Amino acid sequence: MRMLPFTFHALQELEVGPKWQAVFEEKWPHYRAWFLREGEAARPSYATSVRMLRAHMPELIPAYEHVVELAGGGDLAARMLSLYKPPPYLAACSQGAWTRAGGPVLVRNYDYAPSRFEGIAWHTKLLDKHVLGMSDCLWGLLDGMNDDGLAISLTFGGRRVLGDGFGIPIVVRYLLETCPTVKEARLTLARLPYALSHNLTLVDRTGEVLTAYLSPDREPIFRAFPAATNHQGIVEWPEQAKATRTIERERAIVRLLEDGAVDADSFADAFLRAPLFSTSYAHGFGTLYTAVYRPADGTSEIRWPTGSMHLAFAGFEDQEHTEVLAEPTFAAATDVIPG
Numbered sequence: 001m002r003m004l005p006f007t008f009h010a011l012q013e014l015e016v017g018p019k020w021q022a023v024f025e026e027k028w029p030h031y032r033a034w035f036l037r038e039g040e041a042a043r044p045s046y047a048t049s050v051r052m053l054r055a056h057m058p059e060l061i062p063a064y065e066h067v068v069e070l071a072g073g074g075d076l077a078a079r080m081l082s083l084y085k086p087p088p089y090l091a092a093c094s095q096g097a098w099t100r101a102g103g104p105v106l107v108r109n110y111d112y113a114p115s116r117f118e119g120i121a122w123h124t125k126l127l128d129k130h131v132l133g134m135s136d137c138l139w140g141l142l143d144g145m146n147d148d149g150l151a152i153s154l155t156f157g158g159r160r161v162l163g164d165g166f167g168i169p170i171v172v173r174y175l176l177e178t179c180p181t182v183k184e185a186r187l188t189l190a191r192l193p194y195a196l197s198h199n200l201t202l203v204d205r206t207g208e209v210l211t212a213y214l215s216p217d218r219e220p221i222f223r224a225f226p227a228a229t230n231h232q233g234i235v236e237w238p239e240q241a242k243a244t245r246t247i248e249r250e251r252a253i254v255r256l257l258e259d260g261a262v263d264a265d266s267f268a269d270a271f272l273r274a275p276l277f278s279t280s281y282a283h284g285f286g287t288l289y290t291a292v293y294r295p296a297d298g299t300s301e302i303r304w305p306t307g308s309m310h311l312a313f314a315g316f317e318d319q320e321h322t323e324v325l326a327e328p329t330f331a332a333a334t335d336v337i338p339g
Contacts (some may be wrong), residue, residue: 004281004325006114008289008302010309012316014125016139021070024138027118028077031138034116035080037087046075049082056166056192057174063126067139083137083170088162088196089116092244092285093155094276095143096253097203097226102264104207106293108143108153109271110134111244111278111285114325119288121302121309123316130313131176132300134291140169141176143291145300147313148180149205151293157197158231158240163216165193171214172200182208189220199228205296227253244285248275268292272305281327288325 013019035043044052054061064081071077080086092111097104120135133144143153152175154168171192179185182204189200189212197215203226213221213232221232230246231237241247252275256262262270270276271290278287290303298313304323 002282002327004114004327005322006117006119006288006325007320007322008119008121008309009318009320010121010123010302010311010316011318012123014123014130016067016070016124016126020067020139023118023120024071027138028071030116031080032076034087034089035076040076042087043079044082044085046079049079049084052084052166053082057170059127059178060170060174063139063177066126081138083140083167085164085195086137086167090240090284091156092230092246092278093153094229094249094253094271095153095155095201095227096257096267097201097209098257098264098267099203099207099209099226100264104151104203104205104209104295105264105268106143106145106151106153106201106203106291106295107268107271108201108291109276109278109287110142110289110291111280111287113284114281114286114288117288121311123311123313127177129177131173132311132313132316133172133176134289134302136169137167139173140167141172142169143293144172144176145293145295145298146176146180147298149295149298150176150179150181150185150202151204151295152176152185152200152202153291153293155199155201155228156230157199157213157215158235158237158246159197159215160237161197161215161217163193163195165195165216167195168198168200168214175202180204181206182210186210186212186222189214189222197232199230199232201226201228203295226257229253243283245275252276268303272303279325279327281325286325286327
């Protein structure tokens, strides 16, 4: 058994400032290397990046300019923080929306490589809404909710195609900063361009649910379906699907949602067990955390097998948790690294 200790943090900084700047300074060497891994010429210019952000997400411009200033105002950081046409990156992930008694609740597992993970849950107020979520790409989000009661999480969509659009973490940030309901988020998703295929599952405090299959090369597909893993209705990348067991995980979530003996708490607890919980950290898709969002009361939990962090808009307190991610020393011969 290989043991991988990792410390997670929950931080509040409503108008991001010194705390965010310290995280940027720590993480920037990693993100700079990631952003340039295909060469600087492969990434859009600053002018193009800002023009596209202004065209498609104009409400974010004041917050974008603020984080660029905190990052030192450099050209490269500004281009990366726009998240327009970033380098591709793949994760696994499972998510499901519970809307029976005790709901609505959005539960997700984030499956990724620990070495490429920030591990920070932020409570911010960049524009008009309080937003609580797990950070990625420094100010994007992997999942989260706002104080209107909209909760969102993402998974990789299981398709190889790339395009001229935005990285999904800035899309999640944008939706939570500007949309109070699933209905409004759907309208926004229908008009945005995407860099890679991803699935978003959304639920709001009324219990309305939407899963959006987003891709660079085709119109979004919207389903009132309460689960998503790493395919978009059908499998289009068989090797990746087999390695991540996307079909098995989606079926497990659907069975839980349909089982009359399962309640909201046991639904969330199931994400800490196989087949939804993965220990394939070396292959880039081990489960790093389980997030449980309760949009009706503005609370959430970040969970691991040995503990949890309880978070809320009201009375938020900075905290940390160190989890030892345990990986078996053997791997199945059929495992394939996505990508």
